[in-house]
Amino acid sequence: MGGILQxxxxxxxxxxKEVSKRWPSLTSLVWEDGTxxxxxxxxxxxxxxxxxxxHAELIDKKKVEALEDKAKTAHDTLQKLRASLADWQPQEADKLTYALEDNLDALEDIAAKF
Structure with missing residues:
Protein backbone atom coordinates (compact mmCIF):
# COMPACT_ATOMS: atom_id res chain seq x y z
CA MET A 1 0.00 0.00 0.00
CA GLY A 2 1.03 3.49 -0.68
CA GLY A 3 0.78 6.40 1.66
CA ILE A 4 -2.36 7.65 -0.08
CA LEU A 5 -3.53 4.75 -2.24
CA GLN A 6 -4.84 1.86 -0.19
CA LYS A 17 -32.99 -6.58 -5.01
CA GLU A 18 -31.54 -9.99 -5.84
CA VAL A 19 -31.46 -10.83 -2.12
CA SER A 20 -35.22 -10.55 -1.75
CA LYS A 21 -35.72 -12.44 -5.03
CA ARG A 22 -33.56 -15.37 -3.95
CA TRP A 23 -34.67 -15.51 -0.30
CA PRO A 24 -38.19 -13.99 -0.29
CA SER A 25 -39.57 -15.80 2.76
CA LEU A 26 -36.48 -15.13 4.83
CA THR A 27 -36.24 -11.44 3.94
CA SER A 28 -39.94 -10.98 4.63
CA LEU A 29 -39.60 -12.69 7.98
CA VAL A 30 -36.70 -10.66 9.34
CA TRP A 31 -37.14 -7.35 7.56
CA GLU A 32 -40.89 -7.02 7.13
CA ASP A 33 -42.53 -9.24 9.75
CA GLY A 34 -39.86 -8.81 12.42
CA THR A 35 -38.73 -5.65 14.12
CA HIS A 55 -31.09 -14.46 19.29
CA ALA A 56 -33.21 -11.50 20.41
CA GLU A 57 -36.47 -13.35 19.72
CA LEU A 58 -37.71 -10.59 17.43
CA ILE A 59 -39.79 -13.22 15.64
CA ASP A 60 -42.21 -15.87 16.91
CA LYS A 61 -40.58 -18.38 19.28
CA LYS A 62 -41.58 -21.40 17.15
CA LYS A 63 -39.94 -19.78 14.16
CA VAL A 64 -36.84 -19.10 16.23
CA GLU A 65 -36.68 -22.77 17.22
CA ALA A 66 -36.92 -23.85 13.58
CA LEU A 67 -34.28 -21.37 12.35
CA GLU A 68 -31.78 -20.98 15.17
CA ASP A 69 -29.34 -23.81 14.35
CA LYS A 70 -29.03 -22.87 10.69
CA ALA A 71 -28.95 -19.18 11.62
CA LYS A 72 -25.95 -19.84 13.86
CA THR A 73 -24.24 -21.76 11.08
CA ALA A 74 -24.83 -18.87 8.67
CA HIS A 75 -23.56 -16.38 11.24
CA ASP A 76 -20.45 -18.48 11.87
CA THR A 77 -19.82 -18.61 8.13
CA LEU A 78 -20.26 -14.84 7.96
CA GLN A 79 -17.69 -14.36 10.72
CA LYS A 80 -15.22 -16.62 8.88
CA LEU A 81 -15.84 -14.62 5.70
CA ARG A 82 -15.13 -11.37 7.48
CA ALA A 83 -11.97 -12.83 9.02
CA SER A 84 -10.72 -14.08 5.66
CA LEU A 85 -11.27 -10.64 4.16
CA ALA A 86 -9.45 -8.99 7.06
CA ASP A 87 -6.57 -11.44 6.63
CA TRP A 88 -6.36 -10.72 2.89
CA GLN A 89 -7.38 -14.24 1.88
CA PRO A 90 -9.60 -13.66 -1.17
CA GLN A 91 -9.62 -17.30 -2.28
CA GLU A 92 -10.94 -18.42 1.11
CA ALA A 93 -13.41 -15.53 1.14
CA ASP A 94 -14.69 -16.59 -2.27
CA LYS A 95 -15.37 -20.12 -1.01
CA LEU A 96 -17.14 -18.73 2.03
CA THR A 97 -19.43 -16.52 -0.07
CA TYR A 98 -20.80 -19.67 -1.69
CA ALA A 99 -21.10 -21.38 1.68
CA LEU A 100 -22.96 -18.37 3.11
CA GLU A 101 -25.40 -18.37 0.20
CA ASP A 102 -25.94 -22.12 0.72
CA ASN A 103 -26.65 -21.44 4.41
CA LEU A 104 -29.21 -18.82 3.44
CA ASP A 105 -30.77 -21.25 0.94
CA ALA A 106 -31.27 -23.72 3.81
CA LEU A 107 -32.81 -21.00 5.96
CA GLU A 108 -35.11 -19.99 3.10
CA ASP A 109 -36.31 -23.58 2.82
CA ILE A 110 -37.30 -23.45 6.50
CA ALA A 111 -38.84 -19.97 6.35
CA ALA A 112 -40.89 -20.87 3.27
CA LYS A 113 -42.80 -23.39 5.40
CA PHE A 114 -44.08 -20.74 7.84
Missing part, protein backbone atom coordinates in the same frame (compact mmCIF):
# COMPACT_ATOMS: atom_id res chain seq x y z
CA UNK A 7 -5.59 -1.73 -1.14
CA UNK A 8 -8.67 -3.33 0.40
CA UNK A 9 -10.15 -6.79 0.18
CA UNK A 10 -13.90 -6.59 0.63
CA UNK A 11 -17.23 -8.17 -0.26
CA UNK A 12 -20.60 -6.57 -0.80
CA UNK A 13 -23.92 -7.34 -2.43
CA UNK A 14 -23.96 -6.01 -5.97
CA UNK A 15 -27.77 -5.73 -6.22
CA UNK A 16 -29.81 -5.86 -3.02
CA UNK A 36 -35.11 -5.85 12.95
CA UNK A 37 -34.36 -2.88 10.73
CA UNK A 38 -31.19 -2.24 8.78
CA UNK A 39 -30.57 0.30 6.02
CA UNK A 40 -28.46 -2.16 3.99
CA UNK A 41 -30.20 -5.33 2.85
CA UNK A 42 -27.49 -7.41 1.27
CA UNK A 43 -26.41 -11.02 1.67
CA UNK A 44 -24.18 -10.42 4.68
CA UNK A 45 -26.78 -8.19 6.32
CA UNK A 46 -29.43 -10.89 5.86
CA UNK A 47 -27.24 -13.47 7.62
CA UNK A 48 -26.69 -11.00 10.45
CA UNK A 49 -30.38 -10.09 10.63
CA UNK A 50 -31.53 -13.71 10.85
CA UNK A 51 -29.11 -14.41 13.69
CA UNK A 52 -30.16 -11.24 15.50
CA UNK A 53 -33.87 -11.96 15.00
CA UNK A 54 -33.42 -15.45 16.47
Missing amino acids: VRVSAWTFDE FITPARGVMELAEAVQTAC
Whole structure:
Protein backbone atom coordinates (compact mmCIF):
# COMPACT_ATOMS: atom_id res chain seq x y z
CA MET A 1 0.00 0.00 0.00
CA GLY A 2 1.03 3.49 -0.68
CA GLY A 3 0.78 6.40 1.66
CA ILE A 4 -2.36 7.65 -0.08
CA LEU A 5 -3.53 4.75 -2.24
CA GLN A 6 -4.84 1.86 -0.19
CA VAL A 7 -5.59 -1.73 -1.14
CA ARG A 8 -8.67 -3.33 0.40
CA VAL A 9 -10.15 -6.79 0.18
CA SER A 10 -13.90 -6.59 0.63
CA ALA A 11 -17.23 -8.17 -0.26
CA TRP A 12 -20.60 -6.57 -0.80
CA THR A 13 -23.92 -7.34 -2.43
CA PHE A 14 -23.96 -6.01 -5.97
CA ASP A 15 -27.77 -5.73 -6.22
CA GLU A 16 -29.81 -5.86 -3.02
CA LYS A 17 -32.99 -6.58 -5.01
CA GLU A 18 -31.54 -9.99 -5.84
CA VAL A 19 -31.46 -10.83 -2.12
CA SER A 20 -35.22 -10.55 -1.75
CA LYS A 21 -35.72 -12.44 -5.03
CA ARG A 22 -33.56 -15.37 -3.95
CA TRP A 23 -34.67 -15.51 -0.30
CA PRO A 24 -38.19 -13.99 -0.29
CA SER A 25 -39.57 -15.80 2.76
CA LEU A 26 -36.48 -15.13 4.83
CA THR A 27 -36.24 -11.44 3.94
CA SER A 28 -39.94 -10.98 4.63
CA LEU A 29 -39.60 -12.69 7.98
CA VAL A 30 -36.70 -10.66 9.34
CA TRP A 31 -37.14 -7.35 7.56
CA GLU A 32 -40.89 -7.02 7.13
CA ASP A 33 -42.53 -9.24 9.75
CA GLY A 34 -39.86 -8.81 12.42
CA THR A 35 -38.73 -5.65 14.12
CA PHE A 36 -35.11 -5.85 12.95
CA ILE A 37 -34.36 -2.88 10.73
CA THR A 38 -31.19 -2.24 8.78
CA PRO A 39 -30.57 0.30 6.02
CA ALA A 40 -28.46 -2.16 3.99
CA ARG A 41 -30.20 -5.33 2.85
CA GLY A 42 -27.49 -7.41 1.27
CA VAL A 43 -26.41 -11.02 1.67
CA MET A 44 -24.18 -10.42 4.68
CA GLU A 45 -26.78 -8.19 6.32
CA LEU A 46 -29.43 -10.89 5.86
CA ALA A 47 -27.24 -13.47 7.62
CA GLU A 48 -26.69 -11.00 10.45
CA ALA A 49 -30.38 -10.09 10.63
CA VAL A 50 -31.53 -13.71 10.85
CA GLN A 51 -29.11 -14.41 13.69
CA THR A 52 -30.16 -11.24 15.50
CA ALA A 53 -33.87 -11.96 15.00
CA CYS A 54 -33.42 -15.45 16.47
CA HIS A 55 -31.09 -14.46 19.29
CA ALA A 56 -33.21 -11.50 20.41
CA GLU A 57 -36.47 -13.35 19.72
CA LEU A 58 -37.71 -10.59 17.43
CA ILE A 59 -39.79 -13.22 15.64
CA ASP A 60 -42.21 -15.87 16.91
CA LYS A 61 -40.58 -18.38 19.28
CA LYS A 62 -41.58 -21.40 17.15
CA LYS A 63 -39.94 -19.78 14.16
CA VAL A 64 -36.84 -19.10 16.23
CA GLU A 65 -36.68 -22.77 17.22
CA ALA A 66 -36.92 -23.85 13.58
CA LEU A 67 -34.28 -21.37 12.35
CA GLU A 68 -31.78 -20.98 15.17
CA ASP A 69 -29.34 -23.81 14.35
CA LYS A 70 -29.03 -22.87 10.69
CA ALA A 71 -28.95 -19.18 11.62
CA LYS A 72 -25.95 -19.84 13.86
CA THR A 73 -24.24 -21.76 11.08
CA ALA A 74 -24.83 -18.87 8.67
CA HIS A 75 -23.56 -16.38 11.24
CA ASP A 76 -20.45 -18.48 11.87
CA THR A 77 -19.82 -18.61 8.13
CA LEU A 78 -20.26 -14.84 7.96
CA GLN A 79 -17.69 -14.36 10.72
CA LYS A 80 -15.22 -16.62 8.88
CA LEU A 81 -15.84 -14.62 5.70
CA ARG A 82 -15.13 -11.37 7.48
CA ALA A 83 -11.97 -12.83 9.02
CA SER A 84 -10.72 -14.08 5.66
CA LEU A 85 -11.27 -10.64 4.16
CA ALA A 86 -9.45 -8.99 7.06
CA ASP A 87 -6.57 -11.44 6.63
CA TRP A 88 -6.36 -10.72 2.89
CA GLN A 89 -7.38 -14.24 1.88
CA PRO A 90 -9.60 -13.66 -1.17
CA GLN A 91 -9.62 -17.30 -2.28
CA GLU A 92 -10.94 -18.42 1.11
CA ALA A 93 -13.41 -15.53 1.14
CA ASP A 94 -14.69 -16.59 -2.27
CA LYS A 95 -15.37 -20.12 -1.01
CA LEU A 96 -17.14 -18.73 2.03
CA THR A 97 -19.43 -16.52 -0.07
CA TYR A 98 -20.80 -19.67 -1.69
CA ALA A 99 -21.10 -21.38 1.68
CA LEU A 100 -22.96 -18.37 3.11
CA GLU A 101 -25.40 -18.37 0.20
CA ASP A 102 -25.94 -22.12 0.72
CA ASN A 103 -26.65 -21.44 4.41
CA LEU A 104 -29.21 -18.82 3.44
CA ASP A 105 -30.77 -21.25 0.94
CA ALA A 106 -31.27 -23.72 3.81
CA LEU A 107 -32.81 -21.00 5.96
CA GLU A 108 -35.11 -19.99 3.10
CA ASP A 109 -36.31 -23.58 2.82
CA ILE A 110 -37.30 -23.45 6.50
CA ALA A 111 -38.84 -19.97 6.35
CA ALA A 112 -40.89 -20.87 3.27
CA LYS A 113 -42.80 -23.39 5.40
CA PHE A 114 -44.08 -20.74 7.84
